[in-house]
Amino acid sequence: MQFARAAPEAKELRRRAGAWLKELRGRAGLSQIQLAERLGLKYYTFVSQVENGFGRVPTESMEAWARALGVKPAVFARRLLSFYEPELHRLLFEVKE
Amino acid sequence: MTVVAFKPRLPGEGPWRAAELKQIVDGLAAPLNDGDAGGWDVGVTEVGDPQFYLLGRPPQDECLLCISRLGRLYVLEDGRGRVLFEHNSLLVLAEQARTVLRKKKSQIAARVALVWCAIRQAFEEKLDAVAIEGEELLTHVVPQLGVLA
Numbered sequence: 001m002q003f004a005r006a007a008p009e010a011k012e013l014r015r016r017a018g019a020w021l022k023e024l025r026g027r028a029g030l031s032q033i034q035l036a037e038r039l040g041l042k043y044y045t046f047v048s049q050v051e052n053g054f055g056r057v058p059t060e061s062m063e064a065w066a067r068a069l070g071v072k073p074a075v076f077a078r079r080l081l082s083f084y085e086p087e088l089h090r091l092l093f094e095v096k097e
Numbered sequence: 098m099t100v101v102a103f104k105p106r107l108p109g110e111g112p113w114r115a116a117e118l119k120q121i122v123d124g125l126a127a128p129l130n131d132g133d134a135g136g137w138d139v140g141v142t143e144v145g146d147p148q149f150y151l152l153g154r155p156p157q158d159e160c161l162l163c164i165s166r167l168g169r170l171y172v173l174e175d176g177r178g179r180v181l182f183e184h185n186s187l188l189v190l191a192e193q194a195r196t197v198l199r200k201k202k203s204q205i206a207a208r209v210a211l212v213w214c215a216i217r218q219a220f221e222e223k224l225d226a227v228a229i230e231g232e233e234l235l236t237h238v239v240p241q242l243g244v245l246a
Contacts, residue, residue, distance in 0.1 A: 011158050032143045045165040046178035048142035054150045054160040058177045 009086075015053030017083035022051045024069040038068040056084055113139060113147045113166070117187060121149050121164060124191025128198045134161060151194070161201075162194050173197070 025035055025047075032051070036044035039061065049055040057065050057080060066076035082089040113121075118139070128134040128151070135154040141147055142165070149164040160176040164187075171190045173182040175197070182193040 010156060014159075041178060042180050043165070043167065043172055043174070045142060045146070045148060045163065045167070045172060046174055048140070048146075048148060048165075049150070049160060049163050049174070049176075049178070052140040052148070052150075054138065054140070054152070054163070055176050055178065056159070061178075 011053070013083045013086060014056065017056075017080060018051040018053040020079065020083070021057070021065075021069075024071060025051075028069050030068070035068055039064055056080075111145070111147075112141065113149065117166075118149070120187045121191055124188065125151060125194060125198075127195060133198055162197065164190060164194070 025032070028035075030038070032047040033044040036047050039047075041047070046055065050057055059077075062077045062080065063073045066073040069076070078089070078093065081092075122129070122137065125134065125137070129137070132154065134151050135158055136152050138150045138152060139147065140150065147166050150160045151162040151164075152158045153161050162181075163174045163176070165172045165174070169185050170183055171185065171187055172180060173190050173194055174180055181197055182190060184190050184193070
């Protein structure tokens with residue numbers, strides 16, 4: 001049995017996800033504080049945590065992030081899945097029957 | 098001679114000071130040494146507020162807890178953006194961080210124990226069924242063997 005070696009690159013992928021989110025925020029013309037306000041967060045520090053590649057956008061708040069950043073939730077979630085769960089993304093969207 | 102006037106840094110401004118970092122790392126020495134945490138890292142927010150990330154074990158190295166300094170306030174969050182605690186004393190905050198990690202650990206242990214009990218119970222039920230079946234078989238077969246003998 002062969003297992004996909006997704007884990008060693010998890011850190012790097014999270015960092016790339018953070019950079020992508022930062023780019024989206026820039027395009028939306030929002031500061032970290034403004035995004036946090038739109039997300040209803042008490043502090044803006046979590047936005048920084050995610051953008052710096054240490055945290056993940058929780059699944060339950062992906063839709064709110066997507067809408068705040070002006071992206072379709074499905075597109076947003078699919079792209080984040082490619083960073084956070086690359087193997088699952090591959091199986092769902094890349095492997096042909 | 099030109100004298101450059103440096104603006105004195107206020108207590109709640111700029112990157113982590115060595116003393117602050119030491120307080121945090123010393124405060125979290127137990128989880129770091131016990132292997133509950135894999136390491137730590139630091140970063141800054143867009144406006145320069147410092148952040149300390151306590152990371153999980155490799156290879157994921159995901160953020161378990163994050164401490165940020167906002168002005169004179171220290172904020173403790175988990176890796177999902179939940180604010181767990183806020184205080185203006187780093188010592189108090191580090192103590193709280195330890196408590197959170199201890200709770201997490203005991204919750205995991207409780208879950209493992211629960212799963213273990215469920216597996217054991219299921220195994221015992223199956224074993225009981227096999228034993229009963231065996232007994233029933235014996236009660237049928239033994240008299241017949243007795244007749245034959």
